[in-house]
Amino acid sequence: MTNELEFLKAHSLSSLVRRELEKLILSGEFAPGERLNEYVLAARFSVSRGPVREACRALAEKGLLDLVPNRGVFMRKIDEGHAAALYDVRAGLFASAVRLLASRITPEQLSALEDLLRRMDDAADRQSLDEYYPLNLEFHDSLMRFAGNSRLHSLYGELIKELHLFRERALLHDGGLAVSNAEHRRIVDALRARDAAAATEEAFNHVLSGKARMAIHDTHESK
Amino acid sequence: MTNELEFLKAHSLSSLVRRELEKLILSGEFAPGERLNEYVLAARFSVSRGPVREACRALAEKGLLDLVPNRGVFMRKIDEGHAAALYDVRAGLFASAVRLLASRITPEQLSALEDLLRRMDDAADRQSLDEYYPLNLEFHDSLMRFAGNSRLHSLYGELIKELHLFRERALLHDGGLAVSNAEHRRIVDALRARDAAAATEEAFNHVLSGKARMAIHDTHESK
DNA sequence: TTACTGGCAACTGTCAACAAACCATCACGG
DNA sequence: CCGTGATGGTTTGTTGACAGTTGCCAGTAA
Structure with missing residues (x-):
């Protein structure tokens, strides 16, 4: 039995969201160029928008997402x-x-x-x-x-x-x-x-x- | 005359803080291993803690800062x-x-x-x-x-x-x-x-x- | 029909406040 | 004297709300 509480203590909500979101992205859940709604993602993970934002920023830094000011985050489209x-x-x-x-x-x-x-x-x-x-x-x-x-x-x-x-x-x-x-x-x-x-x-x-x-x-x- | 409003519109507060913080780090403002207080940084840049947090996350992703859950951000110490x-x-x-x-x-x-x-x-x-x-x-x-x-x-x-x-x-x-x-x-x-x-x-x-x-x-x- | 304008809805950027975790201090008991 | 446990202050993690911006759509004029 994996103790999930232990996991929660070690990693913050932000990092959990980040890991989960990365899995979703790599599994092909979103189409290239598709826009990701922060609010929807927050609801999906049952957290507030803060951790979602931090996760998106981290993944954008890694090159998986594109970040456009005042527009939101988009799936990176690789040509x-x-x-x-x-x-x-x-x-x-x-x-x-x-x-x-x-x-x-x-x-x-x-x-x-x-x-x-x-x-x-x-x-x-x-x-x-x-x-x-x-x-x-x-x-x-x-x-x-x-x-x-x-x-x-x-x-x-x-x-x-x-x-x-x-x-x-x-x-x-x-x-x-x-x-x-x-x-x-x-x-x-x-x-x-x-x-x-x-x-x-x-x-x-x-x-x-x-x-x-x-x-x-x-x-x-x-x- | 450089129009600062134009610059502010293009780049969000988070990215400005991030850029400024990176300059501080690279200029040797902080000692290796030193802890950075989010609140102090926020006050220094006259913004709220949100953008500061996002900036720190981004810089940690790039390897300039260390992130310890519930403890804060620390200057990366490179041995x-x-x-x-x-x-x-x-x-x-x-x-x-x-x-x-x-x-x-x-x-x-x-x-x-x-x-x-x-x-x-x-x-x-x-x-x-x-x-x-x-x-x-x-x-x-x-x-x-x-x-x-x-x-x-x-x-x-x-x-x-x-x-x-x-x-x-x-x-x-x-x-x-x-x-x-x-x-x-x-x-x-x-x-x-x-x-x-x-x-x-x-x-x-x-x-x-x-x-x-x-x-x-x-x-x-x-x- | 096309181009432009004004308003509307949705979303992001930012903030301030609340809750939880951590660290240091100090009192207490062995 | 030393180890243990409680306690308070400080700092982070998270939340919900507000303000500003964007894009869309209807409506109007050329």
Whole structure:
């Protein structure tokens, strides 16, 4: 039995609302560009508008919501250009984590990654995106965690959440699974060899390949 | 004459307080770990506690303040471990920007960078940290801007602000100026050659050299 | 029909007050 | 003398209400 009172004492109402609202957003409850009514949200969570406002401000700061003065909060609408930019940032963070990890990876971490590789191979053989997807997520998250830099890890997680807002196309088309996992394997191989430069390169290109697989075109920011 | 009403209409009180509070924080007005009284801040800015709370939440989200439930907001205290981690993230973002820039840099951008290099050389010759420091800042900022990814740029800026909280030691000791600028030059050389891999490597190592110059030890996160 | 104006409804921005939590002080008992 | 528990003041968390702004819509004139 989880004691909810204990949870309430540790976290304030604002943070609870924030967590709940974030879940709603990521679950696709609201359409992109849709306006969120503070009053309605407050009623939905049975709190006053204060905590709702604070939660919205926090989520806007994280990039999940747009804030327009005197107009309200809107679901962030991510276009191709933004998604492409986010992918580039993500590639940089991922490559950086892999680079750090190359010099300090342990045998246990290596075997954990190799285990994930095998399971992803199985899923790819079966063309099962439903199996592959969570494993892929865990693979990336493990790498970030192993890098031993919590800030890097959390930054990456926020980026992933933000990218979830952009879901216009399928994440991977069937043929991509094997290709994607082959890239994973090259990263792990470089890590095992403790070749920081090669691992960095493979990691960076892996994310950029993912961007290409999503058919996101690089609209170079004009301004 | 700047019309202040126009400014007030565009930005809400919360955002004004936030901006002002950020300036205070970065100017070193408060000691690390010091507690900020919401009521006092509200009185100082002649507003109610609401906007102050929202501003504090936003700044806490950005990593400048610590938020403890039922206790209040505290100046973020950055220890060596955190600073080291931030430097690693910064290295990743910087290297990533340089990598992106390598394939699209224009002659105008190159000559702008080279101009900064020359001026930094002058400052280094004169051992003038006061001249060198802003130029160094502008050099890094220009690179991030030229990369053409606004998200990368703003993320980097926030990281720099956060690192400002850690000011226990001098930024560069005299001998470091020439060394630092030599690294800058290698980055620009690689960019001119459009050698993405080399530029990435130089950029990453430049930031890590900066970390070493600050004598920040790498306390590998235990957990 | 189209463009403009005035009023209306809804919503956000801000404030002041209430309730709960925390910290320090001090009295009391072992 | 030290540990324990009560007590008061201070500060945060939350609420409800008020004021200002925005966008919509009807109505009128060209």
